[in-house]
Amino acid sequence: MTTATAGIRKSVRFRPGRTAAWIIIAIAVIATVFPFYWMVRTALTPTADLVPQASQLWPSSPTLINFQRVLGLASIEESVAAGGTGASIDFIRYTINSVIYAGSIAVIQTLSCAAAAYAFARLRFPGRNVLFGVILAGLMIPGIFTLLPNFALMRELDLLNTMLGLVAPALLMSPFTIFFLRQFFLSLPRDVEEAAMLDGVGSLGRFWRIALPLSRGPIATMMLITLVGMWKDYLWPLVAGNSELTRVLTVALGVFQQQSPNTAPDWTGLMAGATLSVLPVLLILVFLGKQLIQSLNFSGGK
């Protein structure tokens, strides 16, 4: 009893078992990282050594040829000799496409939803509750249900395989974002806004000049979460934007898989491609890791 009270100060939560906790975390980290390590290892392996050295932790003669051919820096002959088909990934173009796709949706959708969320949280207008209920019901609609008619719509409008057609369905609206931001606006203290109102600031001004600056944190959080989600998106870009000009990185990787030789998938090339697709993510982690964690703390804490 005495020892327990003595230790209370700050560390009630972590009494015994710190070692056990460290071990668990270490296992989790290794399990998380190992597949990525194996991906890089395979990407550095010459195709000829792929099978003979299948259980070697590091290739005997590491090579960059797989990256070169995936990036289209090797000739077709070199590529074929290394187990590929001469197919390559226009990495820079597809990364830019991914950035445009994920970036524009993250920014515009979050702002558009923030405006709507503010209206739902603070303004009075007829049919508000019904409308909010209808929008929330949208949360339960699986993407594929609207994907099929949206695909047909884009086809009729001749917008398939254009960047506009690609971003359009998600650009303005996400029920979850509206729900999440409305909750936040509801939790904001009203005093400042009421003071501004007495000074004659209108509803739009209160949203733009007070509520929006006050909610930079949650808005950044939503943007980041949407950015990640759209960065990983696959099915819609696969069906609606599979042309050279609009292909995003996820689809490009899928297409590269399809261009493997018929009789033997090009694993070294595929792993090089996968490594490239993970690179931007690593950059995000290195530069935005802290913000990401804080965002999660924020969304999880709310």
Next chain:
Amino acid sequence: MKKTTPLAALGVASLLALTACASGSDEGSADAVTLDYWLWDDIQLPLYQECADAFTEENPNITINITQTGWAQYWQNLSTQITAGTAPDVFTNQISYYLQFVQNNQLLDLTENVEASDIDFADYKEGLAERWVTDGKRYGLPKDWDTVALLYNVEAATEAGYTAEQLSTLTWNPEDGGTFGELVKAMTVDGAGRDGLDPNFDKSDVVRYGYYPEWADGAIGQNGWGNFAHSAGFTYSDDEGAPTTFNFDSEPLIETGAWLQSLIEDGYAPGFDEQSTLGTQAVMENQNVASTITGSWMASTYLAEDAPVEFGFAMVPEGPDGRTAATNGLADSVWAGTEHPEEAYQWVEYLASADCQNSVGEAGLIFPALDSGTEAALEARDAAGFDSSAFASVADAGETFTIPAFERSAEVNSAIQDAMQAIAQGADPAERLSEANDAVEALFK
């Protein structure tokens, strides 16, 4: 089909205002035309690239952009692109898939173009050209033909005591596998070096299997079960196109399925779950398996000088109903939605011309549809020391069957392939095939 609803137009108009994203659609100018052309075989890609270069030299205003997509994804991809309205102008077509495109009016009728040209189908391998005509309309020009044979590891066969001559007289039946069944057992080796005929053979520790069955083979079984079943009297249906009766539940196929299943159970063939994502070529070259059935289009790869293992080809074994090797023809078709039908036809005609067919033939990889192209291919193989007799002789002797063409082929393929894969995993062949046959027949009701 292009009815733009006011609502959608409103939405898109405002989106246009909201985003500054440029929409990129690549419309060529009137005189310079780029045609997209699809094929699935990476090995043939360089050959057709040569044709494309030569074609562009003759027609400087037309550029051919070739895309290769692996067989496993080719048809799904093509379907998606067709529904998206962005299919390639010209693509390699296969007989068992083409009717579903015809059904949906996705192929350009080439009849008039062909009549206006000086193409004489008598110059092409017999029977190929007619297959691409439905209801009097022509949907493709013959491209190449192929057949299948038994691919074996020469060292394994020799060790087992077989000569090339013996391998060309193998027999097969669904009850005990015939002399082919013996060969498969004899080429199987366990960890202690015992072959499959040894009474102490340990089926739980096999280092080399005698035969590698292909399970991802649609409703045809072109690279495996279809050949065996057909040689035991199996036919796919009572009719082509949209048949009312299918025979996937008939005895010969059930027995064939049961025999292949027994190979797995007895340790002479790898289990379904042991199949490698590396593919047939890798397991053959790593000597995990000693034989399989494969097509003439793969011959040059296996027989190439730099192949790590010595391989040979033998005719598919003779079944109770005779020797029957699946034969098939490909064609080049024009997508109905192409913006450049004239240029697309020009390219298709060039692909079927002596210029292209002979130059493809000279590489010896495949048998072009044009007789002179096939001759060139056979000569090239002779010159390289490749023995093509296993393919050529079955074709010459008419010991082949042409693979059938059905409407709704994607669904038929999916249903039958599922059934065959279930059998590979131990399901009851009669039950599974009868279910699948009902499902397939239901598609045409």
Next chain:
Amino acid sequence: MSRTMLERTGSRAPRGANDSRVVSPGPSRLRRAEKWAALVLLLPALLGFVVFYLYPTVRGVWYSMTDFNLLNDPTFLGMANFEELAADPQVWDSLRITAVFAVVNIAIVMVLALGLAAFMQRLNLRNWVRSLLLLPWLVPNVAIALIWGWLLDANVGYLSQLLKSVGISGVSFYNGDAALGIIIVISVWSGLGYTALLLYAGMLQVPNELYEAAALDGASETRMFFRVTLPLIRPVLALVLVVSLIGSFQVFDLVQVGYGNNPIPEVRVIYYYIYQQAFSFYNMGYASAIAILLVVILGALTVVQMRLMRANRSDLS
């Protein structure tokens, strides 16, 4: 879901609005201005909602009653697609597979993530360690499917070989009995770190005094976890559960890419089946009918789940 939200709206927001009416001069003019402001603020989102949610929903329902295949003009079929669907074993198989995937996946992720979060709570982890745990969540499923497809190749995959060497065989994408389990493991692997961090964030909100009080009462750590931590992070749990349930029913990329577009029947999830019907079998109408079935199921599940969790109330408030 919507019900709980509406209760909230009913109880809280109008009260605030009442307050503002009391202090504001010229209520009717202001209220009119407020309506216009609301319209302006709502317009972009509403436009997106109407054009890309509402309108497609109506069209989807219409398609489901036709033989539309994207290439023809649709013909009205009435309820024929739904009759066909009821008798199509593949629909029910794929639903069953998806449900098993969702339930097992969520159960494992939740248990492991709670455990991991509880351990994190004991340690002062540096940001980079937490970032590493987040890595799989950031990587697209396409890449994840490829990486694991290679690790688990039946003949030369590193993990399969490792497992074989300790006597576990049959871990292969093409083993019908194990395939779904493998997809679940991959999915757990990719979602675990993210979920754990979310729950950890929720745990950080629990006031320290509650633990101190519990410790003074002599509660064990396990007891504290079940009596203090778990009830107090219920809102986060509920949110994570709902989001992962809907997410799990939408599993597609892992299967489509993992099997090179040729998945074996044992892993053909509902999304894949709908995709296959729509884009490779040209049965857009039928695919829409299956999608409607999925909407109904997901809607029912969400409502039930929210009821059970009483989601929006935390014992904290």
